[in-house]
Amino acid sequence: MSSALYDGFIADYYDESPMVRGRVGDVAFYRDAVNEFGDPVLELGCGTGRITLALAEAGHPVTGLDISERMLERCNQKRARLPTEARERVHLVRGNMARFDLGEKFRLIIIPFRPMQHLLEVADQVSCLESVRKHLWADGRPTGERRGRLILDVFQTDAERMHDPAYQQEGLVAEYSMPDGRRVRIMERVMAFHRGEQRNDVEMIFYVTDARGKETRLVFAWTLRYFFRYEVEHLLARCGFRVSAVYGDFDRSPLGDGSPEMIFVAVAD
Ligand SMILES: C[S@@+](CC[C@H](N)C(=O)[O-])C[C@H]1O[C@@H](n2cnc3c(N)ncnc32)[C@H](O)[C@@H]1O
Incomplete structure (x- = not known):
């Protein structure tokens, strides 16, 4: 795997930076999402585990995938400090979210804090979403299982x-x-x-x-x-997803002119 952007010094400064520390609303948002849509959860671009570890502490089995060895190392160090039960719910994988095959299915796949904005090529964005689709629970009828969800956030672009x-x-x-x-x-x-x-x-x-x-x-x-709203909606549709909600912030407010975020909740059709 080629060396990753986050394998430099940034991994040592990431957790302490105000841009990351100040970002608390998304943790509660993703925790609520797991309560609504179920687990197991896969986080793509899990970094130092800010969200992955919080979900495990809340009682959910979570797999965190990231391309950066150094970010995963930090995540592992933080995982070691969790109570045993929470620690055992976390599975970390080094991989490229642009194409992955974990051989298991998830009820919820999340891409929090903009890792999608690191996928520069449309081909990589498409193959990422296609990989996501293959890893989501399909319509579980007649067992009554709900279909898996994808949630991703990017910033709303001010052109x-x-x-x-x-x-x-x-x-x-x-x-x-x-x-x-x-x-x-x-x-x-x-x-x-x-x-x-x-x-x-x-x-x-x-x-x-x-x-x-x-x-x-x-x-x-x-x-x-940077992405625009309907580009992401078209991208999702192209990869076999139906958008079920679009929010402008982690308080679930609707996406409006001044919204800082674009948060997409999608169902694999
Ligand atoms: C801004 S951080 C977000 C980390 C974490 N999701 C959070 O909310 O704190 C972006 C992360 O995406 C990861 N990333 C970037 N490109 C990736 C790729 N192609 N595959 C997997 N992870 C990737 C980086 O290594 C980094 O850890």
Whole structure:
């Protein structure tokens, strides 16, 4: 498997960053979704296990799949600190969500906090959704089983912001302290706009200052793919899904002009 974007320094700074710590509404949202749609659950792009481990603690068997060895290592370390029963409900797999075959079925497959936006090519998005479909419980009639659900979230694209030259200048994203006292300042800038491909090359620059005042500059360079609502709906339809709900935030409010998120709940038809 090729080396993954998140195998760099980012894995060590991920959990502590305010962008991740401040993101609490999605955990409750996905917990409620499992109560509604059932388990077992598969999380694609599970990262350090923020959601996977919370679902296991809530009593659900969960498989977490991620391409990054280092993110999975962090997840494993956190899993080791869970009570035995919760720990045993978690199964971690290193794999590529663009194409996977786990040989089992799930009632719910979730793709939280935008891993879909790392799949830059339509071919990969399609093969991901096709893999998801194969892993979902089918209509269980006559046993009365409900059909499996897919839930994914991406940010709602502000088209003007996506090609606004102002974002080529470094802008402050967050400042925080690591548990060992190091100060972190995250700046972000767009290095290139690829409007025709709905992608931006972005740099997140971490300025890390240690106790002696020495500053280190670390760069997380990545390409983000942005989506529009009906593109995702068409993509889902193309891959054999029916969209049963679209939300604009994790409080289940409808998707509107100012909504920060686009959250799709889909049933495999
Ligand atoms: C923003 S993080 C989200 C992590 C986690 N879902 C959460 O909510 O905190 C994106 C994750 O997607 C993973 N990822 C990116 N591309 C992937 C791929 N092709 N297959 C599997 N995981 C991938 C990254 O390694 C990273 O852990």
